[in-house]
Amino acid sequence: MSQPESHPLSKEALAEFRADVANWLEANCPLSQRQPIVREEQIWGGRRRVFPSSDAQQWFEACRDRGFTAPEWPVEYGGAGLDPEEAKVLKQEMTRLGCRPPLYCQGLWMLGPALLVYGNEAQKREHLTAICRGEIRWAQGYSEPSAGSDLANLKTKAEDCGDHFLVNGTKIWTTKADEADWIFCLVRTSDVTPKQAGISFLLIDMATEGVSTSPIPLISGESEFCQTFFDNVKVPKTNLVGELNGGWAVAKELLKHERKMMSAFEGMLEKPAMELLELADYAVGSDAQGRLNDAELRSDMSRHLMREAALGQLGERIYWQGKAKQVDPRLPLLMKHLGTSEAQAKDELILRALGDEGLSMEDPNVSPGLRKMVKQWAFNKSLTIAGGTSEVQLNIIAKRALGMPSGEGKS
Amino acid sequence: MILNEEQALLRETVAQFFNEKAPISELRSLAGASDEQGYDLQLWSEMVELGFPGITVPEVYDGLEFGWMGLGTIAQEAGRCLVASPLLSSVVLSQNLLLNCGSDAQITTYLPSLMSGEATATVALDEGRFFNPDAVAMSDASGTLNGQKDRVLDAGQSAYIFCIAEQASGERGVALVESSAEGVSIESRRTMDLHSSASIRLDGVPAADIVWLTGYDVASGIQKTIDQATIALSAEMMGSAREVLERTVAYLGEREQFDVKLGTFQALQHRCAHMYCELELAESAVSAALTALDHAAPNIGLLASSAKALANDCFTLISSEAVQLHGGMGVTEEMDIGLFLKRSRVCNQLLGSSSYHRDRYARLIGF
Numbered sequence: 001m002s003q004p005e006s007h008p009l010s011k012e013a014l015a016e017f018r019a020d021v022a023n024w025l026e027a028n029c030p031l032s033q034r035q036p037i038v039r040e041e042q043i044w045g046g047r048r049r050v051f052p053s054s055d056a057q058q059w060f061e062a063c064r065d066r067g068f069t070a071p072e073w074p075v076e077y078g079g080a081g082l083d084p085e086e087a088k089v090l091k092q093e094m095t096r097l098g099c100r101p102p103l104y105c106q107g108l109w110m111l112g113p114a115l116l117v118y119g120n121e122a123q124k125r126e127h128l129t130a131i132c133r134g135e136i137r138w139a140q141g142y143s144e145p146s147a148g149s150d151l152a153n154l155k156t157k158a159e160d161c162g163d164h165f166l167v168n169g170t171k172i173w174t175t176k177a178d179e180a181d182w183i184f185c186l187v188r189t190s191d192v193t194p195k196q197a198g199i200s201f202l203l204i205d206m207a208t209e210g211v212s213t214s215p216i217p218l219i220s221g222e223s224e225f226c227q228t229f230f231d232n233v234k235v236p237k238t239n240l241v242g243e244l245n246g247g248w249a250v251a252k253e254l255l256k257h258e259r260k261m262m263s264a265f266e267g268m269l270e271k272p273a274m275e276l277l278e279l280a281d282y283a284v285g286s287d288a289q290g291r292l293n294d295a296e297l298r299s300d301m302s303r304h305l306m307r308e309a310a311l312g313q314l315g316e317r318i319y320w321q322g323k324a325k326q327v328d329p330r331l332p333l334l335m336k337h338l339g340t341s342e343a344q345a346k347d348e349l350i351l352r353a354l355g356d357e358g359l360s361m362e363d364p365n366v367s368p369g370l371r372k373m374v375k376q377w378a379f380n381k382s383l384t385i386a387g388g389t390s391e392v393q394l395n396i397i398a399k400r401a402l403g404m405p406s407g408e409g410k411s
Numbered sequence: 412m413i414l415n416e417e418q419a420l421l422r423e424t425v426a427q428f429f430n431e432k433a434p435i436s437e438l439r440s441l442a443g444a445s446d447e448q449g450y451d452l453q454l455w456s457e458m459v460e461l462g463f464p465g466i467t468v469p470e471v472y473d474g475l476e477f478g479w480m481g482l483g484t485i486a487q488e489a490g491r492c493l494v495a496s497p498l499l500s501s502v503v504l505s506q507n508l509l510l511n512c513g514s515d516a517q518i519t520t521y522l523p524s525l526m527s528g529e530a531t532a533t534v535a536l537d538e539g540r541f542f543n544p545d546a547v548a549m550s551d552a553s554g555t556l557n558g559q560k561d562r563v564l565d566a567g568q569s570a571y572i573f574c575i576a577e578q579a580s581g582e583r584g585v586a587l588v589e590s591s592a593e594g595v596s597i598e599s600r601r602t603m604d605l606h607s608s609a610s611i612r613l614d615g616v617p618a619a620d621i622v623w624l625t626g627y628d629v630a631s632g633i634q635k636t637i638d639q640a641t642i643a644l645s646a647e648m649m650g651s652a653r654e655v656l657e658r659t660v661a662y663l664g665e666r667e668q669f670d671v672k673l674g675t676f677q678a679l680q681h682r683c684a685h686m687y688c689e690l691e692l693a694e695s696a697v698s699a700a701l702t703a704l705d706h707a708a709p710n711i712g713l714l715a716s717s718a719k720a721l722a723n724d725c726f727t728l729i730s731s732e733a734v735q736l737h738g739g740m741g742v743t744e745e746m747d748i749g750l751f752l753k754r755s756r757v758c759n760q761l762l763g764s765s766s767y768h769r770d771r772y773a774r775l776i777g778f
Contacts, residue, residue: 281778290778291774291778292773298778299766301773302720306716306717306720309696310693310696313695313696316695317695317699321413324413326414330691334692338692393684394680394681397684398680398681399680402660402684402687403664404664405664405672406675407671407675
């Protein structure tokens with residue numbers, strides 16, 4: 001990043017910054033934008049963006065003009081140029097007031113940070129600014145029908161045609177690609193082995209002739225994901241990020257930022273219609289001593305609550321190990337598998353508790369809040385598949401945490 | 412666990428001590444002893460010399476006041492070697508019951524002899540087949556104490572027995588009797604983990620031979636002690652579970668079949684990875700509970716029940732899988748793996764099974 005060398009700010013300067021930011025947020029964040037965010041009101045930006053309300057637009061524009069949509073990016077690319085300490089203060093103050101994130105965008109969380117490292121000056125100027133200003137919405141083109149867990153097996157081909165690449169192939173699980181303007185893709189530019197060494201990172205304007213996209217209906221009745229097709233799509237060579245055949249490194253950089261940025265938004269989402277205990281009491285009832293009428297459900301709920309608490313304690317353990325400089329590098333490897341499995345266990349408890357009311361996603365006689373939980377149950381089956389399946393996680397744990405020998409397949 | 416410098420040093424010292432003085436072969440040698448003997452006296456006196464009995468005792472009572480994380484460290488290392496000692500029965504259960512339920516005079520009368528190793532004590536809590544501290548039939552009727560207690564750890568070697576019993580007033584109390592008192596009969600047995608515990612009958616133990624603890628709040632003192640011991644036992648179980656998982660992973664890395672190391676098979680890798688996830692999840696709950704004891708956190712009952720239920724399930728899983736993954740060797744008496752399996756099942760019943768703790772957790776939360 002082209003930022004000045006970090007010089008730790010004095011306590012006084014940081015306190016001054018905090019007061020300044022707090023005042024600014026008070027003055028610029030409308031009260032309606034300090035409520036927990038619901039999915040329908042998230043602002044995703046893009047050529048076809050619509051604001052859910054004039055308050056939302058006002059809040060977005062205020063942040064955009066101050067660079068707060070991307071607080072840590074350099075000012076010349078549309079960010080606020082904050083150092084990490086200042087960015088932390090901003091986040092704390094926004095959390096304290098309950099301010100909604102002003103902009104949601106895969107460009108913000110994933111592409112941008114990778115462009116800051118691997119992009120050239122022209123790419124940074126063109127794309128980072130458009131991302132911060134919410135003008136372009138990005139989709140991610142990684143997986144393919146034959147390249148899921150084995151991502152390096154991807155086949156979408158970019159053929160060198162002098163001043164441009166000719167792209168042919170298809171990308172799957174492209175989140176909201178039907179609403180995106182541009183897509184960043186991993187494409188095959190060479191057939192060398194290992195397969196990772198023949199992959200390049202390409203930016204493609206989805207308005208280009210030959211790009212088409214169609215939604216994939218899911219078992220939850222929703223269709224957040226799409227399949228995107230590339231049929232003789234001409235992509236200017238200037239859209240190559242990093243080295244030719246050096247796309248794997250860019251992709252890895254990008255994944256590093258994905259989790260970090262996403263975690264910033266966790267806990268700001270709307271609460272479910274009912275908490276688990278309340279829901280179980282509502283659905284199965286309790287006896288005179290306050291014990292749930294379904295003894296097995298009650299026991300399984302205890303087990304789940306204990307494990308959920310233990311997951312939090314594992315997270316705290318990792319945090320304090322970092323603080324105490326006694327890091328056990330094995331522990332973070334466990335979080336994805338444990339966390340997603342437990343989330344699914346909770347969904348199963350909800351479905352069991354709901355009984356008849358859990359049997360339809362559309363029944364108008366069931367409250368929308370409960371129907372949402374049933375949809376969530378179905379949607380969350382993707383948690384143990386997306387972002388590295390549980391099986392891949394177990395492979396990694398066996399090899400890297402337990403040091404078990406390689407053999408059989410590679411992953 | 413996150414240890415400070417002193418705790419890390421303690422861990423190193425303790426690990427070395429148990430590896431040298433109490434390898435599993437020492438536990439095996441108990442098989443030939445009389446049923447009353449649950450541990451080796453020489454080993455115990457060396458543990459006393461290292462100061463183990465005073466580890467959590469406040470400085471005002473001449474303890475080390477080193478905290479529960481320190482004790483948890485010792486328990487874990489003991490678990491790794493399946494050490495049989497009065498650490499749970501005398502140090503954790505008896506000493507803390509005295510500290511939590513006794514008057515200052517009672518503490519200063521009995522604690523020094525326990526801390527110096529001159530005597531050991533045990534706590535008689537369970538009655539019947541399962542752990543259920545809410546159901547106590549032992550009672551003081553017409554001035555004498557009567558009833559039966561089960562799974563009283565190390566009773567055959569204990570000078571004192573702290574009996575949880577109903578007082579004449581109807582309130583729950585702690586009756587201290589000497590094991591040699593009139594009317595006390597002790598029937599020891601060796602459980603399959605090679606430790607010793609006993610069923611105890613009290614038949615008209617005269618009032619003159621009973622000391623009722625008269626501290627500030629005896630009822631909550633009893634519960635507090637049970638929670639402390641539950642957490643300490645959970646820590647010991649985590650040490651055993653970690654040891655037996657490490658032994659299993661190492662075995663799979665050596666043993667060859669079909670011309671390859673067994674550890675290269677993905678089916679086996681996934682089972683080990685799953686066990687490791689469960690191990691660290693339970694370890695996190697136990698570690699949080701130990702920390703909470705050191706900070707006198709208010710929700711200790713929830714944390715203790717969580718820790719024990721997770722430790723039970725985790726150690727049960729890992730010890731069963733360890734036998735299976737050791738193949739034929741796993742079911743031989745020669746390998747130590749079977750001892751971990753047996754110890755795990757005994758630990759499950761001590762201070763509450765997973766069903767007990769899941770029920771208690773729900774009760775405490777209110778569902």
